[in-house]
Amino acid sequence: MSAIADLTLKSSIQKKIDLKTKPIGALGTLESLALKIGLIQNTETPEISKPTIVIFAGDHGIAAKAEVNPFPQEVTAQMVYNFVNGGAAINIFSNTNAIDLKIVDAGVNHTFPESMGIINAKIAVGTKNYQDQPAMTLEQCQMALDKAGTIVSKIHSNACNTIGFGEMGIGNTSSATLLMSYFTHIPISDCVGSGTGLNAEGIAKKKQILLEVYNKYSPQTPLEALATFGGFEIAMLCGAILKAAELKMTILIDGFIVTAALLAAKAINPNVLDYCIFAHNSSEQGHSKMLDFLNVTPLLSLNLRLGEGTGAALAIPLVQAAVNFLNDMASFEDAGVSTEIEKT
Template identity: 40%
Template sequence: MSQSPRSLADIRSLLSGLPYSDGPSVKAAQARNGQLTKPPGALGRLEDVAVWMAGWQRTDRPHADTPQVVIFAGNHGVTAQGISAFPPQVTAQMVANFLAGGAAINQLSRVFGARMDVHALELDQPTADFTQGAAMDEAGFLRAFASGWDAVDPGADLLVTGEMGIGNTTAAAAIAHALCGGTPGEWVGRGTGLDDAGLITKARVVGEAVARHADARGIEVLRSLGGRELAAMAGAILRARHLRIPVLLDGFICTAAAACLDAEAPGALDHCLAGHVSEEPGHACLLDRLGKVPLLSLGLRLGEGSGAALAIGVVQGAVACHSGMATFAEAGVSDG
């Protein structure tokens, strides 16, 4: 399906008909890996990453030459409750910075040769305060989801989705709490720099929101507790699955959005690796719940897709070694 989904039923249908990694390509890549001029396992997890890429790209020589980074921006009505250290106007200001090439994500995308796209989603109309009602009605959610679906370049061979949205760590914490349980305090962090009083307020808001939407499941959790940028990231990740494009998940916000797809259809994130684990306290726990081991752990907490963009280099290194190295036979080296 190339056309973006027009209903929640369409999304659920897409989640029930997912393509999977190609087994013969995985076996062929594993066989090639065993013949390369190195001791078995000497490249550690890079070998696993290369074989994983091979399965999704249906080749024994995977590549990561045309990565795409897509940034989605949205504003959140819940910020009126004092859950962020920055005002909502910063979202639009940062979008301007992305477009001018001045943000960290611009530099990282450039370093790894990634196409970078920026989509601002109705910034003049924040989502509803989700302690009072659903963050988005069905039509609004579908518009945002479709924005993500349509943003994916079918020619990309690796995808990173990033975000900008003041207040969106609160949305991510609410989603994680709704999906995984526990207490609100286990999922909230300081975000952009909340003080102790702000952190208490944030935990209260998350608890109230999850209690209000206690009946929500799967993608309804995303509609009720998320934001437009989270819905768009989920749309892009699902489109990438149908295009067989591997995905690197970014931080807590991206992972929370993606987790709603997995909650709706377990295995929906098989085409995703965790690019990194952020300093936001709920991120490591959410990755553990999803069974995702991060490629990097560098204490990052910027968002923007920055941690996952940095991990593009790890994937590029993995596939370069796998696809470019000589076998023992080709190099005339004895393999023992």
């Protein structure tokens, strides 16, 4: 995809925003949000159509040893069942905000019944343990990118133009940490967080293990780094972001794991950032450093660290509000209000 650089359109959207019945800049971040969505959709009258969140789930080889996470690997499959049964936070937030929710088996170490309605894109029953060998082959990684692109293309063909992504995978904060360090060059020790709830001793052990893993490999390309350190769900997140940007969709970026996938996508094509809106600042300690590296400001800061796309789901109403004020709020001329108010 190409970068968004229509300066004429940018000027006309900004003028439309400035002439609404308010002081210039009075709607703050909503104004820049409206401008960005207008540029993504290449129109002064953007709309949010069929907002959708896709959760990619996958298991990680390192989780089998339970050294970097307090929960057993089986929780990944159990949480997928919870998503399907409507019992997770993402289900509640999606229902609250009229968001379509889709669940993808990217590589869970479990076989789900076809009747459950899960999108089966399984690459394998979990990745390999990168303490011993790369998490996946380059061929598997490319397959994950391609399958995710096909899933996003199908969603887009059903009139969806706004998409967010979530994830589930015990051990995936470790993969995200390794990818974060690789793409940002921030030391592993400054990237590691508590994940699903490690104590201080657990965090120290996690730092030691991940530093050893990081020093074991020397990936030469973004794809090789993703294959070495990633999970199938993270690789699919990367492919989904790339495809959504190619299709000029508005992309809601969630927390630590999704942003790690974005770092890989950005390394493959820097223009993806033009299509991304950052939903929130996760309390997983590495996330704020990622956002600083990308030089972006998230919409929300709610001390979330759940994943699942919950931050993206909570940000959708703000995206809708930005579009609605741009389209429906009266201008000074429409309302017969003196433009002198602009000087107050």
